[in-house]
Amino acid sequence: MTAISYPLVERTLANGLRVIVSEDHAAPNVAVNLWVGVGSRHESPGRTGFAHLFEHLMFQGSRNVKSGEHFSALMDEGARLNATTWFDRTNYFETVPTGALELALWLEADRHGHLLDAVTQENLDNQRDVVKEEKRQRYDNVPYGSALIDVYAAVFPEDHPYHHPTIGSMEDLDAATLDDVHAFFRAHYAPNNTVLTLVGDITPDEGFDAVQKYFGPLAAIPLESRPRHAQLPPIDGPVRVDRVGDVPNDRLYIAFRLPVDTTPDYLACQVAVDVLGGLASSRLMRRLVRTDETAVAVGGWTMGLVDGVGLGAFTVDVSAGADPGEVEHALCDEVSRFIAEGPDEAELESVIADTERSWLSALASIEERADHISHHALLTGDPDYVNTFVDRLRQVSAEDARAVAAAWLDPGSRAVVRYLSDSSGRGEEGEAA
Amino acid sequence: MTEVVRPVVAPPAPWDFPAAATHDLPGGLRLLTYDVPGQYVLSVRLGLPISLRDEPRDREGVATIMARSLDEGTQRWSAEEFARLLERKGVSFGAGMTDSGLSIDLDVVKGNLEPALDLLRQILTEPAFPQTEVARQVRTRLAEIDQERAVPSARAGLEFVRTFYAPEDRSSRPTGGSRDTVAQVTRDDVARFHAQHVVAAGVTMVLAGDLAGLDVPALVDTALGGWGSGGRERARYLDRPATLASDRSRIVLVSRPGSVQTEIVVGAPGPDRSVEGGWAPYPVLGFVLGGSPTARVDAVLREDKGYTYGIRSSFRPRRAGGLFLTSGSVRSDSTAESLRLLVEILGSGSEGFSEKEIRSGVDFISKTAPGRYATADAIADEAVSMALDGRTTEFVTSNLRDLRTVDAARVDAAYGRFAERAGIGAGPRSGAGWTIALVGDADAHLDAISALDLGELTVVGDHDA
Numbered sequence: 064m065t066a067i068s069y070p071l072v073e074r075t076l077a078n079g080l081r082v083i084v085s086e087d088h089a090a091p092n093v094a095v096n097l098w099v100g101v102g103s104r105h106e107s108p109g110r111t112g113f114a115h116l117f118e119h120l121m122f123q124g125s126r127n128v129k130s131g132e133h134f135s136a137l138m139d140e141g142a143r144l145n146a147t148t149w150f151d152r153t154n155y156f157e158t159v160p161t162g163a164l165e166l167a168l169w170l171e172a173d174r175h176g177h178l179l180d181a182v183t184q185e186n187l188d189n190q191r192d193v194v195k196e197e198k199r200q201r202y203d204n205v206p207y208g209s210a211l212i213d214v215y216a217a218v219f220p221e222d223h224p225y226h227h228p229t230i231g232s233m234e235d236l237d238a239a240t241l242d243d244v245h246a247f248f249r250a251h252y253a254p255n256n257t258v259l260t261l262v263g264d265i266t267p268d269e270g271f272d273a274v275q276k277y278f279g280p281l282a283a284i285p286l287e288s289r290p291r292h293a294q295l296p297p298i299d300g301p302v303r304v305d306r307v308g309d310v311p312n313d314r315l316y317i318a319f320r321l322p323v324d325t326t327p328d329y330l331a332c333q334v335a336v337d338v339l340g341g342l343a344s345s346r347l348m349r350r351l352v353r354t355d356e357t358a359v360a361v362g363g364w365t366m367g368l369v370d371g372v373g374l375g376a377f378t379v380d381v382s383a384g385a386d387p388g389e390v391e392h393a394l395c396d397e398v399s400r401f402i403a404e405g406p407d408e409a410e411l412e413s414v415i416a417d418t419e420r421s422w423l424s425a426l427a428s429i430e431e432r433a434d435h436i437s438h439h440a441l442l443t444g445d446p447d448y449v450n451t452f453v454d455r456l457r458q459v460s461a462e463d464a465r466a467v468a469a470a471w472l473d474p475g476s477r478a479v480v481r482y483l484s485d486s487s488g489r490g491e492e493g494e495a496a
Numbered sequence: 497m498t499e500v501v502r503p504v505v506a507p508p509a510p511w512d513f514p515a516a517a518t519h520d521l522p523g524g525l526r527l528l529t530y531d532v533p534g535q536y537v538l539s540v541r542l543g544l545p546i547s548l549r550d551e552p553r554d555r556e557g558v559a560t561i562m563a564r565s566l567d568e569g570t571q572r573w574s575a576e577e578f579a580r581l582l583e584r585k586g587v588s589f590g591a592g593m594t595d596s597g598l599s600i601d602l603d604v605v606k607g608n609l610e611p612a613l614d615l616l617r618q619i620l621t622e623p624a625f626p627q628t629e630v631a632r633q634v635r636t637r638l639a640e641i642d643q644e645r646a647v648p649s650a651r652a653g654l655e656f657v658r659t660f661y662a663p664e665d666r667s668s669r670p671t672g673g674s675r676d677t678v679a680q681v682t683r684d685d686v687a688r689f690h691a692q693h694v695v696a697a698g699v700t701m702v703l704a705g706d707l708a709g710l711d712v713p714a715l716v717d718t719a720l721g722g723w724g725s726g727g728r729e730r731a732r733y734l735d736r737p738a739t740l741a742s743d744r745s746r747i748v749l750v751s752r753p754g755s756v757q758t759e760i761v762v763g764a765p766g767p768d769r770s771v772e773g774g775w776a777p778y779p780v781l782g783f784v785l786g787g788s789p790t791a792r793v794d795a796v797l798r799e800d801k802g803y804t805y806g807i808r809s810s811f812r813p814r815r816a817g818g819l820f821l822t823s824g825s826v827r828s829d830s831t832a833e834s835l836r837l838l839v840e841i842l843g844s845g846s847e848g849f850s851e852k853e854i855r856s857g858v859d860f861i862s863k864t865a866p867g868r869y870a871t872a873d874a875i876a877d878e879a880v881s882m883a884l885d886g887r888t889t890e891f892v893t894s895n896l897r898d899l900r901t902v903d904a905a906r907v908d909a910a911y912g913r914f915a916e917r918a919g920i921g922a923g924p925r926s927g928a929g930w931t932i933a934l935v936g937d938a939d940a941h942l943d944a945i946s947a948l949d950l951g952e953l954t955v956v957g958d959h960d961a
Binding site for chain 2 (some may be wrong): 160165191195196309310312356412413421
């Protein structure tokens with residue numbers, strides 16, 4: 064086992080901005096990573112996709128920065144940068160040569176503090192078009208592209224914040240106005256709704272001073288934050304969605320509600336899902352791919368979320384000629400067997416070894432390390448999670464994994480999304496959710 | 497509120513790629529080690545100079561099936577047992593064939609290097625290629641062929657190589673083989689290919705990460721010292737450039753009715769790293785034309801017109817010869833207009849580049865280098881890629897030095913040489929020199945594309961691959 068202990072020093076500015084500095088002089092670079100506490104879960108009906116569209120507008124200029132200049136000014140100094148939006152947050156980041164750190168902070172502070180001075184109808188219209196192409200490219204024009212959208216809708220209740228995907232509805236985007244942009248910025252973008260992490264070639268004092276200089280003048284806002292939703296129970300009875308169309312092979316997504324991120328039960332669910340479908344030597348791999356030969360690939364994953372629920376799923380690419388109904392039945396058999404037996408020692412050992420390597424690989428780059436630190440500072444309140452995650456996973460016993468599987472992965476609580484090839488001649492079988 | 501003054505940036509110090517220590521093993525394997533303190537996951541990479549042209553014509557894909565079957569059971573362990581052995585030591589393993597050779601990747605935490613190297617020894621020298629596992633890999637590859645046909649970017653790529661390369665050249669066909677050749681692959685084909693080609697001669701092994709306290713050469717010697725050299729001349733095919741199709745300058749439209757976007761690939765022959773005038777200007781060219789959201793292509797097609805989420809261009813050098821490739825997808829009803837703009841912008845290099853544009857490209861590529869090569873896996877990947885190119889990472893350093901001297905005049909000259917050799921702008925039709933593959937709604941766009949008069953236009957069915 065590899066003991067890891069990345070140094071973390073945290074300070075909160077008077078305006079509420081949480082700043083975390085992790086010193087690492089291995090390369091002459093600093094990773095700048097901001098997590099803003101707004102994502103698609105904060106969107107209201109009729110306004111879906113807005114958090115993501117807004118993220119695009121953050122590159123179109125602010126009080127002292129021209130449209131596109133954020134990209135060009137930073138890239139000219141050797142920065143690699145982008146932004147992403149997800150259910151729980153919006154993330155802006157750049158990795159810069161140490162000498163360009165202050166420029167990065169100046170540019171970030173200008174748009175995080177003074178975006179609205181520069182937003183125009185033309186920029187809004189243009190980026191709306193770009194986002195539509197992003198949706199067509201990533202969701203509409205590729206096989207299975209909308210599968211996860213179906214999974215979210217099947218697993219989470221209609222009035223739940225995770226029911227709709229981050230990309231949102233194009234009709235809602237069409238309806239977005241400049242007034243909406245202004246209201247959104249004023250409601251969510253402020254130092255007291257943001258975490259800023261610096262990882263790299265800088266001391267904590269240098270980092271705090273630089274952040275104070277550029278972000279110190281920004282004003283806090285009154286935040287209207289609702290309490291997070293209470294934990295959702297497992298789905299009451301199986302939910303089924305079938306999509307029949309032009310896909311190369313039948314694919315199944317068998318999904319479950321889980322506990323919220325980083326709780327002991329969530330971690331135990333991670334172990335259970337890994338043993339069942341995540342490991343290269345997982346039970347579903349052995350049963351469906353190696354023994355039955357009814358699947359060409361299987362996977363198992365969990366998605367940590369904070370608003371009253373998490374998500375776990377198994378995916379199966381069904382072999383040509385195999386019956387997807389039988390494959391699903393065999394999968395449920397394996398889950399039931401796990402609920403009866405729990406994992407064996409070798410399986411637990413494999414999960415820990417595999418997770419340790421992949422976690423250390425993730426933390427090997429300063430940009431990804433900064434991202435995980437921001438994530439846990441903003442959403443779970445514990446940036447030190449980067450140092451303790453593997454140890455926490457090690458605490459999960461065989462009985463813990465079995466018990467959470469019984470509670471959360473019961474086949475009776477599954478949502479099944481099937482993408483079926485129309486060449487197989489089957490009609491609609493299940494009920495739509 | 498007082499405004500905070502925009503800060504001035506201090507330029508970064510010149511930077512060199514980390515230096516390697518080299519150790520040659522008796523079998524012909526060359527070991528390169530890069531000590532990168534603080535990188536606790538060690539990255540092990542092997543580059544084997546095997547050419548796709550080493551595959552029998554009627555068994556194309558055998559190298560890929562062989563690569564994927566390497567860890568599917570050994571003389572001592574079944575596939576399932578071996579998967580568990582790797583996993584209990586937290587070893588991630590992968591092997592794959594590309595046009596530059598066979599690459600083997602293994603990542604492991606520092607404390608488990610020794611057992612991981614013994615597992616690697618078994619993978620390389622004692623694979624059993626059980627019939628059932630090879631058959632499974634064949635089925636998996638056949639399913640993957642269907643996936644490649646269905647995904648527009650992959651489908652466009654297949655059509656592009658089929659149009660660009662001469663039909664007799666291996667590069668004109670899928671790296672992992674086609675349905676009819678893959679279906680023929682047996683475990684004996686795989687075992688034979690392995691015995692002939694997976695030998696130590698000419699192999700470069702890279703090990704990067706926090707190596708303090710490890711005697712890596714001794715560990716590697718213990719694990720792989722017995723790996724047979726095979727005693728044959730390697731790389732005989734790799735040094736020969738691919739043959740291009742004599743009619744490569746044309747447009748092929750893959751018909752996919754009802755498509756909401758059109759996938760576009762535009763390519764032309766490009767240089768390799770030994771090009772006269774130096775390699776350094778070419779990545780700058782790719783960057784300025786289509787390498788970023790602020791490049792010429794996206795400034796128009798994304799930021800001005802809103803036709804695309806993003807289109808990217810880059811020069812892709814091979815060991816001999818290379819490609820200049822631009823790809824992305826556009827809104828269906830903008831297909832012809834996007835294509836017209838794209839060809840116009842890609843050809844605009846002949847009118848020259850501004851010093852400002854070139855400075856941006858030079859600065860971005862040179863100043864990002866320390867960060868791009870900061871992790872063990874990035875260093876190891878670059879080192880093995882250089883080895884398969886017949887070079888060392890000293891090239892990365894000397895190229896970065898040369899890059900700092902690149903100005904608009906050098907880039908103009910580089911574009912001129914590229915355009916002349918590719919035949920860009922040579923002829924009455926504006927698409928001269930380019931090979932263009934499109935996947936989209938042919939019925940909806942055929943007339944408008946035809947009216948652009950870029951070159952000869954062919955429509956093919958979606959499943960004609």
